[in-house]
Amino acid sequence: MARRKWRDDDLWQSRRNGGARTVLLGIGIFAAFAAGLGVGLLVQSPRVVEVPMQAPTSGAPSSTGALGNSPANTLASGQSANVITRVYNQVKNSICTITAISGGTGKNAGEEDIGTGFLINNQGDIATNAHVVNGQKTVTVTFGQKNYTGIVLSADTLDDLAIVHVAGIDQLPPLPLGNANTLVPGQFVIAIGNPFQLTESVTFGIISGLNRSMPMQTGHVMDGLIQTDAPLNPGNSGGPLLNEAGQVVGIDTAIESPVEGSVGIGFAIPINRLERLLPTLLRGEQVKHAWIGIAGMDIDSYLQSQLDLPVSQGIYVESVTPDSPAAKAGLRGDSGAAAANQTGQISKLRGDGDIIIGYNGHPIQTIEQLTADINRDQPGQVIQLTVLRNGKKIQISVTLGNWPSSSSGG
Structure with a gap:
């Protein structure tokens, strides 16, 4: 799959x-x-x-409004x-x-x-x-x-x-x-x-x-x-x-x-x-952009069954970039990540990576949600991740870093 x-x-x-x-x-x-x-x-x-x-x-849009006077409703006329x-x-x-x-x-x-x-x-x-x-x-x-x-x-x-x-x-x-x-x-x-x-x-x-x-x-x-x-x-x-x-x-x-x-x-x-x-x-x-330094996947029922994970939603941390904010904070990736990346086979993963389920106190279910939260924050800001590790819920503080490739021309 x-x-x-x-x-x-x-x-x-x-x-x-x-x-x-x-x-x-x-x-x-x-x-x-x-x-x-x-x-x-x-x-x-x-x-x-x-x-x-x-x-x-x-x-959902940040505000809702009536379109009664919008040109979108005048097409027929x-x-x-x-x-x-x-x-x-x-x-x-x-x-x-x-x-x-x-x-x-x-x-x-x-x-x-x-x-x-x-x-x-x-x-x-x-x-x-x-x-x-x-x-x-x-x-x-x-x-x-x-x-x-x-x-x-x-x-x-x-x-x-x-x-x-x-x-x-x-x-x-x-x-x-x-x-x-x-x-x-x-x-x-x-x-x-x-x-x-x-x-x-x-x-x-x-x-x-x-x-x-x-x-x-x-x-x-x-x-x-x-x-x-x-x-x-x-x-x-x-x-x-x-x-x-x-x-x-x-x-x-x-x-x-x-x-x-x-x-x-x-x-x-x-x-x-x-x-x-x-x-x-x-x-x-x-322009400075925040960076955490992980590689991960959305958890769904398939990934849950393949890796025997305790939850069906969240972000599975496959690997952590060396010397990144995530690495310094102690986030853990899957011990089989190198073999999985080399072979392209998910079966090489061992299911022992961290699972991110919360960001600053609110639930996180998808990569899109995580990146949206990080994009709104600034380098140097300390954020709190709620993580499942070996089935136990823990809190990990991460100091966001600068995006490695941030550049500005001119």
């Missing part, structure tokens, strides 16, 4: 047989240059980062086109194309990553995804037909957020930021971006779900994501997801798809997360 595993400083691993994959929505293009002559762009298949998807977690056109004309001049060139020098080919960004203030600051700027210190920012040099102030790769500064665009209005905490499933939303270099493309749909979780290439698990069926494709990365008032409620970042294109399952980072991190990002400082 397929088992999903998690390691919080490595990639999520999955042995599911499903074909869906996470596609980050930047589009990759190779550009070749000869001396004094720009050779035509050769478009390759969009760069795909394969990160096995966990089963999405559903969550044909009024939605008017809403889309109004929002599009209202915001399009503040949305840009971002091009980051990496690799290659002189006559050698360089690779371009192309995505979207949008103005967030009157000082020329633009929000986008970290994977769009792709570790570069400068990028090309295009508004309409005019190109500017953008300075990457900071890039938080774990939350996939970046800020780019451009001088000389004070005349362009910033987009108003909304509140993702008030979103409800079924609410009407609009996405604008540059899918496959088709600039200023607009699509629309609804909020399909809230509080989704998604593992990133960094190994960090982003939680609280907005799921939408508004069609998103490579090049939409970093673009705004807007409500009917033209306010940004999310930043488009990825899709789940077996065909590397839109199948109606897209994800956006809630705009509230950007607002919370914005002071740090604007200062060009590194």
